[in-house]
Amino acid sequence: MSKTFDVVVIGGGPGGYIAAIRAAQLGFNTACIDEWKNDKGGPAPGGTCTNVGCIPSKALLQSSEHFEHAGHAFADHGIGLKDLSIDVAKMLGRKDTVVKQNNDGILYLFKKNKVSFFHGRGSFVKAGDAGYEIKVSGATEDTLIGKDIIIATGSSARALPGAPFDEESILSNDGALRIPSVPAKLGVIGSGVIGLEMGSVWRRLGAEVTVLEALPTFLGAVDEQIAKEAQKAFMRQRLKIELGVKISEVKKDKKGVSVSYTSAKGDAKTLEVDKLIVSIGRVPNTTGLNAEAVGLKLDERGAIVVDDDCRTNLPKVWAIGDVVRGPMLAHKAEEEGVAVAERIAGQHGHVNFNTIPWVIYTSPEIAWVGQTEQQLKAAGRAYKAGTFPFLANGRARALGDTTGMVKFLADAATDEILGVHIVGPMASELIAEAVVAMEFKASAEDIARICHAHPSLSEATKEAALAVDKRTLNF
Ligand code: FAD
Numbered sequence: 149m150s151k152t153f154d155v156v157v158i159g160g161g162p163g164g165y166i167a168a169i170r171a172a173q174l175g176f177n178t179a180c181i182d183e184w185k186n187d188k189g190g191p192a193p194g195g196t197c198t199n200v201g202c203i204p205s206k207a208l209l210q211s212s213e214h215f216e217h218a219g220h221a222f223a224d225h226g227i228g229l230k231d232l233s234i235d236v237a238k239m240l241g242r243k244d245t246v247v248k249q250n251n252d253g254i255l256y257l258f259k260k261n262k263v264s265f266f267h268g269r270g271s272f273v274k275a276g277d278a279g280y281e282i283k284v285s286g287a288t289e290d291t292l293i294g295k296d297i298i299i300a301t302g303s304s305a306r307a308l309p310g311a312p313f314d315e316e317s318i319l320s321n322d323g324a325l326r327i328p329s330v331p332a333k334l335g336v337i338g339s340g341v342i343g344l345e346m347g348s349v350w351r352r353l354g355a356e357v358t359v360l361e362a363l364p365t366f367l368g369a370v371d372e373q374i375a376k377e378a379q380k381a382f383m384r385q386r387l388k389i390e391l392g393v394k395i396s397e398v399k400k401d402k403k404g405v406s407v408s409y410t411s412a413k414g415d416a417k418t419l420e421v422d423k424l425i426v427s428i429g430r431v432p433n434t435t436g437l438n439a440e441a442v443g444l445k446l447d448e449r450g451a452i453v454v455d456d457d458c459r460t461n462l463p464k465v466w467a468i469g470d471v472v473r474g475p476m477l478a479h480k481a482e483e484e485g486v487a488v489a490e491r492i493a494g495q496h497g498h499v500n501f502n503t504i505p506w507v508i509y510t511s512p513e514i515a516w517v518g519q520t521e522q523q524l525k526a527a528g529r530a531y532k533a534g535t536f537p538f539l540a541n542g543r544a545r546a547l548g549d550t551t552g553m554v555k556f557l558a559d560a561a562t563d564e565i566l567g568v569h570i571v572g573p574m575a576s577e578l579i580a581e582a583v584v585a586m587e588f589k590a591s592a593e594d595i596a597r598i599c600h601a602h603p604s605l606s607e608a609t610k611e612a613a614l615a616v617d618k619r620t621l622n623f
Pocket residue numbers: 158159160161162163164181182183184193194195196197198200201202203205268269270271300301302303321342433436437468469470471475476477478479480481509
C-alpha cells in the first residue's frame with residue numbers, strides 16, 4: 149500500500165532535512181527519505197555535512213588545534229605541560245560522538261515537526277495523476293506518493309582516474325576523517341577547502357604534509373591579497389604546497405602511496421607518502437534516483453538542471469543543494485531548502501547568492517562574502533579598499549593570534565559594501581557581520597559608525613570599514 153504525502157524530500161542532508169522541516173512547519177504532510185547508515189546499520193540523517201563533512205572535520209580541527217596550542221602556544225602563557233601526547237582513537241571517538249549527537253538531533257527534529265522519516269534509498273517509479281511514485285528500498289520497502297518532490301541527494305568525492313579510493317591509503321574525505329594513527333607523511337591532492345582543512349588536522353598532530361595543486365595560483369577564488377597572507381601563514385606552519393603540478397600516476401605499494409607528477413617548472417618528481425587524501429572536487433549524487441523513469445533532466449556532470457528557483461524540468465519536482473549548480477556549501481543547501489518549501493506554499497522564498505559567506509576553517513581561518521578585488525577590476529567597477537591588520541587589534545594581541553587582516557571593498561561613488569575578506573582569528577564568526585551589512589546594502593560608513601565592543605576582534609571589522617576612507621584610528 150502506498151502512502152501519500154504533500155511533499156516528499158529525497159535526501160536528509162542539510163538541504164533535505166531543513167526543507168522537510170520547513171515544509172512541515174508550513175502545514176504540509178511531509179516525508180523525508182535518507183539512506184545514510186551509521187556503523188550499526190541504523191539511520192544517520194544529516195548527509196555528507198553531518199557524517200563525513202562539516203561537523204566531523206570541525207571536531208577534528210578543534211582537537212588538533214588544542215594539541216597544537218598545548219605544544220606551542222601554551223608556553224607563552226606560562227602554562228607548562230610535560231609529556232604531551234595524542235590519543236588518536238579517543239580523538240576519533242569524540243568526533244563520532246559529536247556526529248551522533250547531530251544525527252540524533254535531526255531525528256528528534258523530525259519527530260517534533262511531524263516529518264515522517266524513511267530510512268532507505270528513494271527512487272522514482274513513475275509520475276501519475278496523484279503525484280510522483282517513489283520507491284523506498286532499505287530495511288523495509290515502502291511506496292510513497294508525493295504531490296511535490298524535493299531532491300536533495302547531495303554529492304560524493306571525485307576520485308582521480310586510475311586511483312580509486314580504498315579508504316586505507318588513498319582516502320576521500322571519509323577516510324581522511326578516520327586515519328587510525330598520525331601518518332609520518334601525508335599527501336593531499338587538491339588545495340581547496342577540504343584538502344587544506346584535512347591537511348591542517350594531520351599536520352597539527354605531527355604529520356609532514358605536502359599539498360599538490362594543479363592550478364598555478366593558490367586559492368584562486370579567494371581575494372589575492374588574502375590568499376597571499378594565508379599562504380605565508382601556511383608556509384610558516386611548514387605546510388608544503390606545490391602549485392601548477394600535473395599528476396601522472398598514483399601507485400600503491402607496501403610502504404604507502406607514490407605520486408608521480410610534473411612540477412610547474414617541468415621537472416618529473418615523485419612524492420612518497422604513507423597516506424594520500426584526494427580532494428579534487430565532488431560529483432552530484434544522481435545515480436540511485438532512477439531519473440530516467442520520469443524524464444528528469446541532468447547536465448553533462450550528472451547534476452540536476454534547475455532554474456534560479458530550483459525548479460527542474462518536471463512540474464512540482466524541485467532540486468537543491470550539492471546536486472544542483474552553485475557553491476557546494478551546507479548553508480547554501482539549507483537556504484535553498486527553505487526557499488523551495490516556501491515556494492511550494494505559494495510564498496516568495498528567496499536566496500541571495502551574492503551574500504553567501506565562504507569559510508575555510510584552517511588557522512588562520514579564511515572567510516569572505518561578496519566580490520574580490522580581482523573580480524571588481526575585471527568588471528571595471530570603481531571601488532575603494534580598506535584593510536586593517538589583526539596585529540593592531542588589542543583582543544588579537546591578548547589572544548596571541550595576530551595573523552591576518554580584515555579587508556573591505558566598497559563602491560567608489562556610493563560607498564556600498566561590495567565584498568569583505570578576512571584572514572585571521574575567528575574569521576568564520578566575524579564574517580556574519582559583513583553578511584548582514586551586505587544583505588541590508590550597508591555602506592562602509594554604516595559599519596564605521598556602529599559601536600563595536602572593546603576589546604574584540606570585531607573592532608578590526610570596524611577599523612577596516614574606516615580604512616576605506618583612510619581614517620583608521622588604531623593603525
Ligand atoms: P548531502 O549533505 O550530501 O546529503 C545528501 C543525503 O542524501 C545523504 O545523506 C545521502 O546519503 C542521501 N541520498 C543520496 N541519494 C539518495 C537516494 N536516492 N535516496 C535516499 N537518500 C539519498 N560545507 C559548509 O558549508 N561548511 C563546511 O565547513 C563544510 N565542510 C565540509 C567538509 C568536508 C570534508 C566535506 C566533504 C564537505 C564540507 N562541506 C562544508 C560541504 C557540505 O558538506 C555540503 O555542501 C552539504 O552537505 C550539501 O548538502 P546536501 O543536503 O545538498 O547534500
